[in-house]
Amino acid sequence: LSKFSVEINILPCLYIPTMPTLTYKIYMFLIAEQLKDHCILIEAMTDIFEDAGKPSVAAIDGPALGGGLEISMVCQARISTSNAQLGLTELQFGVIPGFGGTQRLPRLVGLTKALEMMMLSKPIKAEEAHELGLVDAVVSPNDLLNDARRWALDICESKRPWVRALYKTDKLESPEVAREILNSARVQSRKQAANLQHPLVCIDAVEEGIVSGPRAGLRKEAMAFQELFFSGTCKSLIHVFFSQRATSKVKNKEKNIVLVPEKMSCI
Template sequence: MRYEANTSVTGSGAKGKFSGGFDITAFGGMQGRKIAPPKPGFISVEVLTDTVEAARKPSVAAIDGLALGGGLEVAMACHARISTPSAQLGLPELQLGVIPGFGDVDHCTQRLPRLVGLSKALEMMLTSKLIKGEEAHDLGLVDAIVSPDELINTARQRALDILEAKRPWVKSLYKTDKIEPFGEAREILKFARTQARKQAPNLEHPIVCINVVEEGIVSGPRAGLWKEVEAFQGLLHSDTCKSLIHIFFAQRGTSRV
């Protein structure tokens, strides 16, 4: 993070990458109880929501390269996001048998629908589809597209503009303008469940993901956050998650050979 005293905070990654998300190698340790999981909800509430998002100093994510999983969640917790055209954003967690929301760090299931709408958010989560910066801008996930050379300066200026009330101070967890009306949202969720059961009838985690999203729509984002925490911890120790992580590392090893 880059700090400017009494004015703004802008965040960017190193070596042309914003953040690739959580280190998947730690999954095995957590599943085997060798690594203790974070205290449920602590990081997601205390750091992202109650510290970053609720801060009196605005934060702006400067996104280049990858912004995946927990990396994208950090960006979504900021008050604005600036991206390069070639940046890649997405939530690939379902490929590993879990839902977005690893280790109580993220609450992507609650923020993404409030930034891009319920239909697109479900598509991104359930298919693990990555999108480029331009599409993210069209959807409202990022606020501006600039070249890599302009990225940091533009993010700094956006933070100053927010501080001086020239730009809106947006807390993504509490946005409602992109959420469909309740009746329409129910139909979207119902359709998503039907499709998930058709495409993967023996997998539990896509349905769990939809249920967590629904909890946030029905009961509010904080309720959805706690349901996400609980659901993730349950899925982490499932046979499906263990098998998909094993496949992930087997494929990685094969590609290196």
Template sequence: MMLTSKSIKGREAHELGLVDVITSANELVNTACSWALEIVEKQRPWFKSLYRIDRLPDLVEVKDVLRFARVQTKKKAPNVQHPIVCIDVIEEGIVSGPRAGLMKELLSAKMLEQTQTSKSLRHFFFAQRATSKIPNVTNIGLTPRKIKKAAIVGGGLMGSGIATVLILNNFKVILKEVNEQLLSAGINRVKGNLQSFVRKGQLTKEDRETKFSLLSGVLDYEQFRDADVVIEAVIEDVLLKQQIFSDLEKYCHHNCIFATNTSTIDLNLIGQKTGSQDRIVGTHFFSPAHVMPLLEIVGTRQTSSQVIVDLLDVAKKIRKTPIVVGNCTGFAVNRMFFPYSQAASFLVDYGLDVYHIDHVITQFGMPMGPFRLADLVGFGVATATRKQYFQSYPERCYKSMLLLQILLEDNRTGESSRKGFYVYDDKRKASRDPDLRKYIEKSRSMGGVMQNPKLMKLTDNDIVEIILFPVVNEACRVLDEGIALKASDLDVASVMGMSFPSYRGGVMSWADSLGAKYVYDRLEAWSKDYGQFFKPCEYLAARAHQGASLAAKVDGAKSRL
């Protein structure tokens, strides 16, 4: 519990001996005073009440437990200090007595408070709580309208996940599909999602049935007439989305919010065939929608402030952390991370090993490397999104897609086909594939690319920086263009959307800990050696030359909201 910051409920804490008594809220103060007086009057032994050790096994067993905890902690959290310090404090209290343990805790807390990890975690804590504060939107006296009924178009993985999170939080939901077979599949996905919460002990069977009763399935738009919000969650097809929004306008009431779960497509394009631009908004959930904590709320310059306020309230009710961003290809999260996989591909083209790159990135703190992530997402999706970025940002994309194309031609599509950059067993466990080398050599040959001796000598730290500094660079552009309101929003987005390590504070906070000038100098040097992909943007250059923080307020930037 202490090592993972796991929260527990009162009754469990009482059973573990962490609290002495459970009482009602009304009696809390009286009960506490009564216990304190009994200790003062020696009716209760104060030593036992404050320094309980009666639940502990003998010292030999305790040391074995702590030794095992140290080994596991070093494996699971190799980049942070505080879990090991926590174990040290516990051991001191057991071996040398409670007073010695408390003194070590005090000194250790003071020491840890000064570390970069502590500063980063505190920054992230406050950044999370600041994402809902939107100038000229949340501070102009608008009150959220009541959203009681939501409709979802599309019952695939995303649509069913969104339906799940809504009914879990007591919203009535209509799920629409185009035929009975797809509708049944979508409803069954929602059932499966709810069952997963039952298996984990997070939902009772009775609660599951109550929540499921909030869902209804339809094949047309008739029941959308009293929906307060419609979320479109179909495939990334512009013409299909345009048709859906045009149809919605015919059936839904004039205050209904029209939301799209697109992850990359321009919202102005989606709403082009409607007269309702002021209520069109992006609600980009991350997959799986009923698990991932982030929600990107995407506004255009036409989207009304009332719609943003309404969706911020919905985000709060469904327990998502919202970030409000402007409209562009990729929005905030996907846009700032598109160079991530491209930088990794660049390194492989010029001689580095796929598996070594993934290992280095996971050692840095990401849950998986760029190639394992590509397998998880699937090469079809990866190829389609890359094409969109090539169209939108051609001057700064690493153009080579040969390796992915060659793998796709051989029916290696990622984890779903059990073969991608890795191979997968029946339990989806990934293993390295010696055959991958021949595909890489073929792509180098077709692209006329040779191994680069200088790049092949990169240290692990160099690899981290050459992959993540282009992400920082793109994040700076996102700020400069007014897509995001503040750097701390991008920190939250990087941690909660792409699993960047929270103990580094988020991608911008991490870059600031290194210094804007350092990041700029590295990118500038790489751009001279390896091309425009690494060219630092004006925002980063200005802050490097001024010695300013990347989080410093942007002068003259025009918000896209």
């Protein structure tokens, strides 16, 4: 991290082509190996980008889900193609966003939309992301990297604003309205999944950032992620996810097969 920080500050500007699958694998490896230091890891990684003397711009072509989107939200801008899909889908795995997503997404798209995206684990397309302010521009794939470079240079030259998503407040509702939205989300979560606790934990992390500030929210998010990562719910939902994916890879399966049960019983 120290070497990476030095390299960032040497470069005149930085653009980041997001690689969501690779990012997620590296991220999960770091968590598994250094989970006790997760809070420190998050602070160090995000501070490298947010507090560097040079702007960073994420270039997104394809899915930026989970950790991929969280890293891009640390950057000062996000440029995407129409192929992009953006979302925080961690709740379907029994955990919550663990790299600052519970704090930055509400500040970029508003509390209501952020909760919807996280609670449903539902990605949005590039056009909607642009309308919401999650993406700064949608360009053609051929222009993506050049436009990302140009955007970073424009920030360097003060032609575009230097945005730190963690400290944005213009899209956050008043404390009273935010409290109503959060309580409504809790009620809805209990109705849809009464036995699952991690959606409520996610809402609590969002609330902590609004009430006590984003740094406090980051710490609460990180501690909650640590606890949830080794939970039985997380292990079970990850197993379900990969089992479902495995069924699509079965070779020589016939189509339109009607399965007839061999035995039926009531419980």
